[in-house]
Amino acid sequence: MTTEFTTHLTEAVVDSLKDTADPRLRELLAALTRHLHAFVRETEPTMEEWEQAIGFLTATGQTCTDTRQEFVLLSDVLGVSMLVETINSSEHGTESTVLGPFHMTESPVRELGADIDLVGGDEPCVVSGRVLSRDGTPLPGAVLDVWQANDQGFYDVQQPEVQPAGNGRGLFTADTEGRFWFRTCVPSPYPIPTDGPVGDLLRATGRHPYRPAHIHFIASAAGHTPVTTHIFVAGSDHLDSDAVFAVKESLVQDFTETDDPSLAREFGVPNPFRHARFDLVLNPVQS
Numbered sequence: 001m002t003t004e005f006t007t008h009l010t011e012a013v014v015d016s017l018k019d020t021a022d023p024r025l026r027e028l029l030a031a032l033t034r035h036l037h038a039f040v041r042e043t044e045p046t047m048e049e050w051e052q053a054i055g056f057l058t059a060t061g062q063t064c065t066d067t068r069q070e071f072v073l074l075s076d077v078l079g080v081s082m083l084v085e086t087i088n089s090s091e092h093g094t095e096s097t098v099l100g101p102f103h104m105t106e107s108p109v110r111e112l113g114a115d116i117d118l119v120g121g122d123e124p125c126v127v128s129g130r131v132l133s134r135d136g137t138p139l140p141g142a143v144l145d146v147w148q149a150n151d152q153g154f155y156d157v158q159q160p161e162v163q164p165a166g167n168g169r170g171l172f173t174a175d176t177e178g179r180f181w182f183r184t185c186v187p188s189p190y191p192i193p194t195d196g197p198v199g200d201l202l203r204a205t206g207r208h209p210y211r212p213a214h215i216h217f218i219a220s221a222a223g224h225t226p227v228t229t230h231i232f233v234a235g236s237d238h239l240d241s242d243a244v245f246a247v248k249e250s251l252v253q254d255f256t257e258t259d260d261p262s263l264a265r266e267f268g269v270p271n272p273f274r275h276a277r278f279d280l281v282l283n284p285v286q287s
């Protein structure tokens, strides 16, 4: 039922924010109020539906632990994370994509060429490339934080009793020509966690929980804006239906079947191997 009361309610709440000292906080809260009220007016939830919504958000919070962030997951499956990420990214350089909930531990420092797959996954591969500034200048000393799931689709933090801490993770420093290279196993698609409220949401909406195969990166270098991104394995299942909407065409890379015994020896991998080569391009900080 719409009454004079409900008509004036929105402006009364917005008005109550007028003494908020921080103008940005005032702007955010006022817009949130208007959008929330518009949503309620449009959908007219019943009291039971409202209680269900509060119960869902409560359960989402209660599912969060030191190693699990169900609210980030909720933001991811609703496409909000990608919206925020993309609004805050540059049109130039390597495109960004979601951080995800599993960058929650410090990656171990590793030498260039090290293997981040500590348990010997199915398909060995080499990932190599350069970190460049937007004009193509190499960035020596650029730092790459890398993390991926194992070939069963789990991150080390999800299986502390099964995987050694740091499995699938590495912190690398590019060489004097901005080059990086490391060994790992070809990642596989995996489902995001579905044993919490976000899983209930996916089931209720008939959505699958899979992410296409990918490796995460945060690339940073002095004087440049860091980029948080992934590379996706070309040909992977679910590239066109990522559960968290994070695929951007430019981030899909070939993991090329390579039969080259001397290159395999150089990288310390069995021949043949898969090889992903790509450059990460960072934008100089605007002065």
Ligand code: BEZ
Pocket (backbone or CB within 6 Å): 073, 076, 098, 099, 100, 101, 102, 192, 193, 211, 244
């Ligand atoms: C991930 O790729 O680690 C991830 C991203 C968003 C939600 C769940 C997992």
Ligand code: FE
Pocket (backbone or CB within 6 Å): 100, 102, 148, 149, 214, 216
């Ligand atoms: Fe991931």
